[in-house]
Amino acid sequence: MDNDKEIRSDAKLKNLPPQALEDLWRFRNPEEDGEKLTLEAILVQVQENYGFTCSLSSLSEFYKWLRLKRRMDSARARAEQARIELANDPNVSPADLARIGQKVFTAEMVEDGNVKAFVELVKLQLQAEKQALELRKLTLLERKAKAMDEAAEQMRLLKAGGKLMPEAERTAILDKMDEILGLKK
Amino acid sequence: MSDKNPFRTRQIRRSILDTLQMAGGYALESGALETFVNDQLRPPLQPDEWREAVNFLCLGEYIAIVPNDMDTTMKQWCITERGKTLLRSA
Numbered sequence: 001m002d003n004d005k006e007i008r009s010d011a012k013l014k015n016l017p018p019q020a021l022e023d024l025w026r027f028r029n030p031e032e033d034g035e036k037l038t039l040e041a042i043l044v045q046v047q048e049n050y051g052f053t054c055s056l057s058s059l060s061e062f063y064k065w066l067r068l069k070r071r072m073d074s075a076r077a078r079a080e081q082a083r084i085e086l087a088n089d090p091n092v093s094p095a096d097l098a099r100i101g102q103k104v105f106t107a108e109m110v111e112d113g114n115v116k117a118f119v120e121l122v123k124l125q126l127q128a129e130k131q132a133l134e135l136r137k138l139t140l141l142e143r144k145a146k147a148m149d150e151a152a153e154q155m156r157l158l159k160a161g162g163k164l165m166p167e168a169e170r171t172a173i174l175d176k177m178d179e180i181l182g183l184k185k
Numbered sequence: 186m187s188d189k190n191p192f193r194t195r196q197i198r199r200s201i202l203d204t205l206q207m208a209g210g211y212a213l214e215s216g217a218l219e220t221f222v223n224d225q226l227r228p229p230l231q232p233d234e235w236r237e238a239v240n241f242l243c244l245g246e247y248i249a250i251v252p253n254d255m256d257t258t259m260k261q262w263c264i265t266e267r268g269k270t271l272l273r274s275a
Contacts, residue, residue: 099254
């Protein structure tokens with residue numbers, strides 16, 4: 001039952017409005033010239049300001065949670081910032097934006113990374129992916145052009161020989177050409 | 186240990202869901218998630234407790250794996266809608 005009580009006071013602390021969470025954070029992490037309160041003093045503040053009591057261990061656990069929450073909030077904000085910065089880039093698709101957001105968030109959470117440098121890295125990666133795609137398109141086009149040249153050469157040879165091929169053979173060749181050129185339905 | 190203490194089992198599962206919920210739609214790398222969950226637990230998380238909790242939540246589709254296209258060896262987790270519902274009702 002004690003455990004259940006602890007869950008409830010923990011949950012009460014965690015569900016306080018954002019301003020209250022900010023105030024509680026400042027109690028332990030004051031700005032310049034501010035006074036850092038002890039956990040015991042904060043227990044009293046909690047009762048006075050928010051109207052409920054909690055144990056010292058619950059409060060201590062709560063601060064661990066609050067530290068993590070603030071770190072997550074910060075990582076999320078940076079990820080959103082990166083997405084906003086890249087949102088106007090016409091080369092970046094919505095899917096790319098989602099991936100970039102996730103990458104920045106991961107970098108922040110894994111090692112408190114340098115987001116600016118990370119965004120540049122992601123941009124480079126996207127560029128490399130796009131270049132690879134362009135190269136693939138070019139290879140396909142070259143392959144098609146080569147097939148067309150070969151087909152034209154075949155036609156030239158046929159004409160030079162002055163021979164007319166039988167209809168069935170002609171249809172079969174045209175059919176094959178369509179297949180090579182990707183025109184076959 | 187987790188088999189003998191249902192409160193502890195629930196606490197670990199809830200802590201995993203709560204941590205992923207805080208990520209607000211983003212996925213968390215498995216090692217980072219384990220560290221964050223461990224930071225919130227006392228006594229420290231044991232490897233078998235971690236595996237049991239993750240297996241339970243994954244099999245129940247309360248959490249899901251998100252692939253990382255920059256590093257395919259990196260395992261990332263996110264909370265599902267079922268997970269959010271479970272967390273609200275826990």
